[in-house]
Amino acid sequence: MTRTAPAPTRRPAVAAGGPVRQGPGHRKAAWAAWGFLAPIVVYLLAFYAYPMYRNLELSLRHYTVRSFVQGDAPFTGFANYLDVLTDATFGPALWHTVVFTVVSLAFQFTLGLALALFFVRNFPLSATLRALFLVPWLLPLIVSSSTWAWMLNSDSGVVNAVLGVLGAGPVHWLTSPDWSLWSVIAANIWIGVPFNLVVLYSGLQAISPSVYEAAALDGATGWQRFRHVTFPLLRPVSAITLLLGLVYTLKVFDLIWIMTKGGPSGSSTTLSTWSYRLGFGNLVPSFGPGAAVGNILIATALAFGLLYIRLQRRQDLS
Amino acid sequence: MSASRSAGLGLALLAAGCLAGCSGTSSPEGTETASGQAAGGGTYTIWDPYPQYDKASDWVKLLDTCGTQAGVTVERTGYDTSDLTNKALLAAQQGNAPDVLIVDNPVVSTLAEAGVLTTTAENKLDTTAISPNLIAAGQSGGNTYGVPIGANTLALYYNKAVLDEAGVDIASVKDWASLTAALEKAKAAGKKGITFSAIGTEEGSFQFLPWFWGSGARLTQLDSPQGVSAVALWSDWLKKGLAPNSVINNTQTTSWQEFAGGDYAFAENGTWQLGNAKDAGFEYGIIPVPAKDGGTAAAPTGGEFVSIPVQQDTARYATSQKLVACLTSTDNSFATVTALSYIAPTEAVQTRQSTENPELAVWVEAVKAAKGRTGDDLGTKYPKISEPMWGAVQAALSGAKSPQQAMTDAQTAAASATQ
Numbered sequence: 007m008t009r010t011a012p013a014p015t016r017r018p019a020v021a022a023g024g025p026v027r028q029g030p031g032h033r034k035a036a037w038a039a040w041g042f043l044a045p046i047v048v049y050l051l052a053f054y055a056y057p058m059y060r061n062l063e064l065s066l067r068h069y070t071v072r073s074f075v076q077g078d079a080p081f082t083g084f085a086n087y088l089d090v091l092t093d094a095t096f097g098p099a100l101w102h103t104v105v106f107t108v109v110s111l112a113f114q115f116t117l118g119l120a121l122a123l124f125f126v127r128n129f130p131l132s133a134t135l136r137a138l139f140l141v142p143w144l145l146p147l148i149v150s151s152s153t154w155a156w157m158l159n160s161d162s163g164v165v166n167a168v169l170g171v172l173g174a175g176p177v178h179w180l181t182s183p184d185w186s187l188w189s190v191i192a193a194n195i196w197i198g199v200p201f202n203l204v205v206l207y208s209g210l211q212a213i214s215p216s217v218y219e220a221a222a223l224d225g226a227t228g229w230q231r232f233r234h235v236t237f238p239l240l241r242p243v244s245a246i247t248l249l250l251g252l253v254y255t256l257k258v259f260d261l262i263w264i265m266t267k268g269g270p271s272g273s274s275t276t277l278s279t280w281s282y283r284l285g286f287g288n289l290v291p292s293f294g295p296g297a298a299v300g301n302i303l304i305a306t307a308l309a310f311g312l313l314y315i316r317l318q319r320r321q322d323l324s
Numbered sequence: 325m326s327a328s329r330s331a332g333l334g335l336a337l338l339a340a341g342c343l344a345g346c347s348g349t350s351s352p353e354g355t356e357t358a359s360g361q362a363a364g365g366g367t368y369t370i371w372d373p374y375p376q377y378d379k380a381s382d383w384v385k386l387l388d389t390c391g392t393q394a395g396v397t398v399e400r401t402g403y404d405t406s407d408l409t410n411k412a413l414l415a416a417q418q419g420n421a422p423d424v425l426i427v428d429n430p431v432v433s434t435l436a437e438a439g440v441l442t443t444t445a446e447n448k449l450d451t452t453a454i455s456p457n458l459i460a461a462g463q464s465g466g467n468t469y470g471v472p473i474g475a476n477t478l479a480l481y482y483n484k485a486v487l488d489e490a491g492v493d494i495a496s497v498k499d500w501a502s503l504t505a506a507l508e509k510a511k512a513a514g515k516k517g518i519t520f521s522a523i524g525t526e527e528g529s530f531q532f533l534p535w536f537w538g539s540g541a542r543l544t545q546l547d548s549p550q551g552v553s554a555v556a557l558w559s560d561w562l563k564k565g566l567a568p569n570s571v572i573n574n575t576q577t578t579s580w581q582e583f584a585g586g587d588y589a590f591a592e593n594g595t596w597q598l599g600n601a602k603d604a605g606f607e608y609g610i611i612p613v614p615a616k617d618g619g620t621a622a623a624p625t626g627g628e629f630v631s632i633p634v635q636q637d638t639a640r641y642a643t644s645q646k647l648v649a650c651l652t653s654t655d656n657s658f659a660t661v662t663a664l665s666y667i668a669p670t671e672a673v674q675t676r677q678s679t680e681n682p683e684l685a686v687w688v689e690a691v692k693a694a695k696g697r698t699g700d701d702l703g704t705k706y707p708k709i710s711e712p713m714w715g716a717v718q719a720a721l722s723g724a725k726s727p728q729q730a731m732t733d734a735q736t737a738a739a740s741a742t743q
Binding site for chain 2: 070071072074075076077155159160161162176178180181182183266267268269270271272273286287288289290291
C-alpha cells in the first residue's frame with residue numbers, strides 16, 4: 007500500500023531535466039511552464055476557487071438583505087449550518103435526496119446496462135434505435151420536465167387518461183404528497199438512462215471478444231458469461247458511471263423545481279431544491295442558510311469522489 | 325514565443341475574470357460624464373420586470389420618449405420578476421444599481437430595508453395624487469420609497485354559457501355559501517367548478533389572500549378560526565371535486581389555460597388576463613371575489629413600483645426623477661397603464677380609464693377595494709408570513725394536514741420567523 011507505484015515512471019523525467027538545471031535556459035523553461043499553466047490556473051481561480059470561497063463565506067456569516075448590500079454581515083461561524091441542520095425541513099429533505107439519488111441511480115444503471123447489452127449485439131437498425139434512446143439526453147431539461155409535468159397532470163394528463171381507459175381512478179402524480187417524489191424520480195430515471203447506456207456501451211465494446219470465446223469454449227452459459235466476464239471487466243467503467251451519475255443526481259434541481267417546486271408541502275423537496283428556495287425562491291432571500299445547504303451538497307459529492315479515488319487506487323494496486 | 329502568447333492569454337482571461345467580478349467600475353464611468361453635464365445627456369439605465377415587451381412595444385417606446393424629453397439616452401433591461409430582486413440586490417452590493425428600478429410592490433419594503441432605494445424626500449417624487457391603498461405597499465417607517473406605476477388585482481371571471489347551462493344566476497353569487505352552491509350546480513350540470521392557483525410560491529399566497537382577508541382573518545394570526553375557514557373552503561372544494569386537484573401546481577397562467585378550455589364556471593385571475601379573455605372565444609363576465617358573509621373581499625394589489633435606487637453620484641437623481649415623473653404624471657400615466665394593461669394608481673386616470681373603456685370599471689372598483697400585502701405595518705415581515713401561509717395551503721389541499729393543523733403549524737413558523 008505504501009509502496010509508491012508511479013515513482014519509477016517519474017524518475018527518468020527528473021533525470022532528463024537534471025543536466026539543464028544549472029543553465030539560464032532552465033529559468034526560461036520554468037517561466038514558460040508557468041506561462042502554459044497560467045491560463046488554466048487563472049481560469050480555475052476565477053471560476054472555481056473564488057465562487058467556492060464566496061459560497062463558504064456566505065454560509066459563515068449572518069446575511070440580511072441589508073448586510074448583503076452593505077457588506078458588513080457579522081461572522082457567525084457555523085450558526086447557519088446549525089439552523090439548517092435543526093430545521094424541520096432538513097430531515098425530510100435529506101431523506102428525499104437519498105431516496106431520489108439511490109432509486110434513480112439503481113434504475114438508471116440497471117436499465118442502461120440492460121440496453122447496452124442489448125445494443126452491443128449490433129443487429130439491423132440498432133444504431134438508429136440507439137440514437138433514438140439518446141433523445142432524452144439531448145432535450146433541454148426545461149422541455150422534458152415540462153412535458154413530464156403535462157403528462158402527469160392530475161386532470162388533463164395523458165397518464166391519467168390512459169389509467170381512466172383501463173378503468174383505474176386518477177392518481178394525483180404531482181399534487182399528492184404520497185406520489186410527487188416518485189413522479190420526479192420516474193422522470194429523472196428517463197433522463198438518466200441514455201447517459202448510462204452510452205458509457206456502458208462503450209465500456210462493453212472495450213472488452214475483447216476473445217475473452218467471451220474462451221468462456222464459450224469452457225462451456226459458460228449466457229448468465230455465467232455476464233456474471234464472470236462482462237461484469238468484472240466492466241467494473242471500472244461501472245464505477246465511474248455510478249460516480250458521475252451520483253454527482254449529477256445529487257444536484258438535480260431544475261427537473262424537480264419545474265415539475266413540483268419541491269411540493270406539495272415539501273414532499274419532493276431535496277437538498278438542492280431547498281437550497282434554491284432559501285436563496286432565490288422567496289421574496290426575501292436567505293443567502294446564508296441557502297449557501298450552507300449548498301455546501302453540504304458539495305461536501306457530500308466530494309466525499310463520494312474521494313471514496314471513488316480511494317477505491318480506484320486500491321483496485322490499481324491489487 | 326508560445327510562452328508569451330499563453331501569458332497574454334492568461335492576462336486576457338484575468339481581464340475577462342475582472343469583467344465578471346468587477347463590473348462595478350462600469351457605472352462610475354457613466355456617472356462622471358453625467359455629473360459633468362448634469363441633465364444634458366448621458367445614459368440612464370432602467371430595469372423593469374416586463375421581459376415580454378420588446379423594442380417595438382408601446383412600453384419601450386414610452387421609455388425612449390421619456391428619455392428624449394429628459395435629454396438623456398435610456399438603456400432599458402427587462403428581467404423576469406423573480407430574478408429582479410436578486411439582480412437589484414447584487415447590483416446594489418457592487419455599486420452599479422440602475423438609475424430607475426421598476427419592481428414588484430411587496431419587494432419594495434425589503435429593498436428599502438436594505439438601503440437600496442431613495443425616499444421620496446430625497447428624490448423629490450410627487451406622490452400626492454396616488455391612492456392611499458396603493459402607495460401603502462411602498463411605505464415603511466414613515467418614508468415612501470417609490471410610486472406605483474399601475475395596479476392590478478384579482479377577481480372572479482365566469483363563463484356565461486356554463487352558468488346558463490347550470491342554471492346559475494350570477495347575481496345570486498354574493499358570499500361563499502352561494503358561490504359554493506353555484507359550483508355544485510355547475511358540477512351537477514356536467515361542467516367544472518372553479519380553478520385558481522395554489523402553487524407553492526408567492527403566487528399561491530397572492531391568490532389565497534382574497535379568501536383569507538374575505539374571511540376576516542389577519543396576516544398576524546394565520547390560525548384564527550377565520551383563517552382556518554378560508555383554507556377549509558379551498559380544501560373542501562377540492563374534496564368535493566368543485567376545483568381540480570391540479571390547482572396545487574397551477575400557476576396563474578396554467579389556471580387560466582384551464583378556464584380558457586371552456587368547461588369551468590369560474591376562475592380566479594387578474595386584470596392582465598383581460599386581453600386573453602377576449603380571445604377565449606366564449607362570453608365571460610367578471611365579479612369581485614365575495615367575502616365570507618357577503619360584500620367584496622379585499623384582494624391584494626399587484627403591480628410594480630417605480631423607484632430610484634441609491635447612487636454614489638446624487639446629482640443623477642434629478643434626471644431620474646424626470647424620467648419617473650414622465651412615466652407617472654397624470655398625462656402620461658394613461659399611456660403607461662394602457663401599455664402595461666394595468667389600472668392607474670390615481671383617481672383621475674382611473675376615471676378616464678372607466679369612461680374610455682367601460683369594461684375596466686369592475687377592475688377599477690376591485691383595485692379601489694384592494695389592499696397592499698406589505699400594508700398593515702407588516703413591511704419586511706410579510707414575506708416571512710407569506711411563505712408559511714402558502715405552505716399551509718399546499719399542505720391542506722394535498723391532504724398532508726388538516727386545515728386547522730396546517731394553519732397552526734404555519735402560525736408557529738411565521739411567529740418564529742418574524743420575532
